Amino acid sequence: MKNFETVKAWEEKVIIPTYEVSEAEKYPIFLEKRVYQGSSGAVYPHPVIEKISDEKIDKEWDVIFLENQYLKIMVLPALGGRIQMAYDKVKERHFVYYNEVIKPALVGLTGPWISGGIEFNWPQHHRPSTYDPVDATIEENQDGSVTVWVSELERMFRTKGMAGFTLHPDKAYLEIKGKLYNRTPHPQTFLWWANPAVAVNDHYQSVFPEDVNAVFDHGKRDVSRFPIATGTYYKMDYSAGVDISRYKNIPVPTSYMAVNSDFDFVGGYENDTQAGLLHIADHHVSPGKKQWTWGNGDFGQAWDRNLTDRNGPYIELMCGVYTDNQPDFSWIQPYEERNFTQYFMPYQQVGVVKNATKDAMVNVTLQDGKCKVVVYATGNFANSSVILTADGKKVLDENFDFSPANVFSQTIELGSLPEGSQLEVLDEKGHSLVTWQQKSDELKPVPEAAKSVKDPEDILTNEELYLTGLHIEKLFQYAIRSDTIPHWSRYLRDL
Structure with a gap:
């Protein structure tokens, strides 16, 4: 292992096998009626890309490397400023899923989206600009650490977002500082979910805090016990008692998000290699702890082939700030700035972290x-x-x-x-x-799934009426702006 006495960062051109995308559509496409990730799929003024090449080429990309004694990170500013590679030099392994080919599929908000690395989703999920270039710069800090900053002025609401990726001398973690700015005189909504992918097999399990006894679907429309599911979830019968923290036991595309936890971590562990990934953040600021999988079945394996040539299946371990569920937005007031910090790190031998x-x-x-x-x-x-x-x-x-x-x-x-x-x-x-x-091993009751919002005349207090309206406005602000209120009122009834 090469000894780095200091942190180093540098720009480099690398060749990555790439399936190219077509030119964006010349004319704007107004998608007011499209639902995407539980909120409106309207993307104007973003252009839409609708075609991807079936031919692979060796393409030169401008990347930024960040390295210290323990970690080596590769940032790809040309694709949303995502972390494309995160390598653990101690265990000699990629602690974040490394997709060695750029092979997009048309699952993104504006078209192309790639698997692997760490994607940063804001102001909506998945990020509208996930396939667009961002500004990037390298900053050397007085304490010997080095930060790679990526930033953009997003097009939909004119807010600005920045992420600073910092490696410290002699520390085996990646620090990420998020900075979000509302440059407008109007309240705006946003969400931020860091989206790390991890490679999985039959030995993989997600690691949620021990006080997480239940998980929710999107919008909290359904709920399951965790880690041992005992009912029906995503139309799968788990009544025999199935450990859904294990990738091998989830046959269909499935999301779940943890109920409120008093702990600051979430991650996953490879029981075969005795190594894993952990995310750390103040749970008061970053309560979101989520797993998503295409499923360990024929459908999931088909999507593995769609998104990579040889790197196999993965899951997403998403980490949200200011929210514990999707879709759920937070307000950012006129000229307000939001700051938060997240940490990602490899680990070994510990197993299911307590x-x-x-x-x-x-x-x-x-x-x-x-x-x-x-x-x-x-x-x-x-x-x-x-x-x-x-x-x-x-x-x-x-x-x-x-x-x-x-x-x-x-x-x-x-x-x-x-x-x-x-x-x-x-x-x-x-x-x-x-x-x-050591806490009591008494099982907490499983919370109920979300219920339909009451009619205004059935809400007993002005405060509850106000908070209900505020939540609806926040959650469906895209619908409000794109004139899809009738559609969303029907969806609201389903919640």
């Missing part, structure tokens, strides 16, 4: 009288402490030199982990890297 911060993550399991503790850190933390307390007594107290290449794992004899048992991981100065506490 808790995580940007510095470290932990798993604690108890089986057959043996307690296994695994801790992974994203940086170098020498002389740290791993302390497990049960029934008010320390049952584990070890010093350890953490690094992304050096994972703590220890098994001890322990009969039980009673409620209140606690694990602390402290650096040498006593600062907390991550903590975990």
Whole structure:
């Protein structure tokens, strides 16, 4: 592994096998009646592309690389500023799905869309400009970190969005700073979902926090227990009890979004390679935790062939800010600026994470009288402490030199982990890297799916009436602007 004492960033031309798209339609296409991802498919003033070549060529692309001791990132400004590649140098693996060919299909809001990497969806999903070029620049910071900024002034509502991709010296995580600006004198709506893809097989499982006992469909129209589904979801009978955190068990195209969680992470894990991807963000700002799959069946395999030549199936682990469901928009007021931070990182050996911060993550399991503790850190933390307390007594107290290449794992004899048992991981100065506490294993009730909005005369308070109207206006603002109110009122009844 090449030793990078500092973070480096550079521009480079690379050859990527590419299926070209046609020229955009010359005249605007008004799609007022089209539904897309639960909201209007109107795209004006964006042009629409309706054809993709069946022939592959070797095409030269301008990319930006960002690299430190642990990670190598490739940014593709020509296609929406997406992260095209994210490589873990410790495990020598792509921790984000790397599609080695650019093979679009006509599933995007304006036509072409590609799988793989990390796509940033705003102000609507999928991003209207996902196949358009954006501005990009490299910024060297005083602390030795380097940031690649991508930005655009989007066409539909004239808001501006920026994403800053930062690597820090000796840190095995990618920091993403989002900056959104409303440059207009009018309130606008937006959503932001970072959309990382991950490669999957029969050994893959999604990793949601342990307080997530249920997941919702789009618009919360349907709900399922999680991880063990016990009813019907997406018309599939899971009544026998099926673990839908496992990719192999989901045969049809399926979305699910977590109920409210008090944890800051979501991710996925490859049980065969003992490695995974984790997303970290303040759950008060970024409550959205979602998985989408084409399904592990004939339909999904057909879409694998549509979107890649040889890189196989993937799922999306989407991470939303200011919302926990799709479609659901947030307001940005005139001249307002929104700022938020997200972290993406590879990890290894931990399995299904119990808790995580940007510095470290932990798993604690108890089986057959043996307690296994695994801790992974994203940086170098020498002389740290791993302390497990049960029934008010320390049952584990070890010093350890953490690094992304050096994972703590220890098994001890322990009969039980009673409620209140606690694990602390402290650096040498006593600062907390991550903590975990055993909670009650009592199952929470599964929330109900969304119901139709009441008629105004049936709403008892002015506050509820106002909030209901505000939500409708926010959710269907595209419909309001594109004069599709009758269509959306019917859809609203279905919610």
